[in-house]
Amino acid sequence: MVLPVRRPRRHTRWYVSAGVVVAVAILIVVVRLVEQIGPDRAPTDRFVVARIVDGDTVELRGGDVLRLLAIDTPEKGEPFYNEATELLRELSFNQTAEIEFTGRRRDKYGRLLGYLYIDSLFVNREILRRGLGYLYLFRDNELKQDQVGQMLGAQRQAMTEKIGLWSVKREPEEYYIQKVGSFRLHRPGCHSVKNLKEGSYRIFETREEGLATGLSPCRNCKP
Numbered sequence: 001m002v003l004p005v006r007r008p009r010r011h012t013r014w015y016v017s018a019g020v021v022v023a024v025a026i027l028i029v030v031v032r033l034v035e036q037i038g039p040d041r042a043p044t045d046r047f048v049v050a051r052i053v054d055g056d057t058v059e060l061r062g063g064d065v066l067r068l069l070a071i072d073t074p075e076k077g078e079p080f081y082n083e084a085t086e087l088l089r090e091l092s093f094n095q096t097a098e099i100e101f102t103g104r105r106r107d108k109y110g111r112l113l114g115y116l117y118i119d120s121l122f123v124n125r126e127i128l129r130r131g132l133g134y135l136y137l138f139r140d141n142e143l144k145q146d147q148v149g150q151m152l153g154a155q156r157q158a159m160t161e162k163i164g165l166w167s168v169k170r171e172p173e174e175y176y177i178q179k180v181g182s183f184r185l186h187r188p189g190c191h192s193v194k195n196l197k198e199g200s201y202r203i204f205e206t207r208e209e210g211l212a213t214g215l216s217p218c219r220n221c222k223p
């Protein structure tokens with residue numbers, strides 16, 4: 001009698017095939033997750049500016065949106081909105097951009113936050129130099145950053161030359177007020193600075209005096 005030949009290798013093959021299938025499935029899931037989240041960019045990455053959203057926001061080729069860090073340009077309907085948007089277009093549209101990140105790379109809307117450079121031009125600074133935006137900070141330590149020092153210097157130059165936003169004639173308030181620790185400048189009647197205790201605020205005689213220290217106008221009372 002001839003015994004049937006056992007083929008143990010068949011079992012091995014079955015397990016190997018199952019393993020390969022599982023591995024491929026995991027790989028597909030991982031790749032799709034990475035695609036959905038979108039990898040963060042390295043500081044040296046370069047991008048092409050594909051669309052201008054407004055004076056301080058652009059869309060990059062590939063779909064990421066970049067909000068230019070530490071500046072604020074006029075909203076639609078406000079004076080110099082068109083000029084600010086056109087300046088950003090002139091400087092960056094269809095150009096290869098380099099983005100410098102300093103802290104958090106994305107804001108709560110998922111937009112990239114950084115300093116934009118085209119060739120060697122520091123675009124955030126150039127916008128302030130032309131008087132088409134305000135420096136916009138959140139914390140004291142930001143004032144120590146080299147880039148912020150450059151931007152504040154550029155803004156002061158535009159203030160001296162009274163160009164762009166600094167050419168707008170405004171009815172002066174008696175004084176302007178800053179809550180200590182905040183980077184916004186308010187009109188005396190703004191609800192954000194009601195009932196402040198002695199020592200918790202700082203008074204400026206003029207709007208320019210406050211903004212020259214690195215403060216930016218409150219978005220509600222718009223001094």
Ligand SMILES: [Zn+2]
Nearest residue numbers: 186190218221
């Ligand atoms: Zn205010």
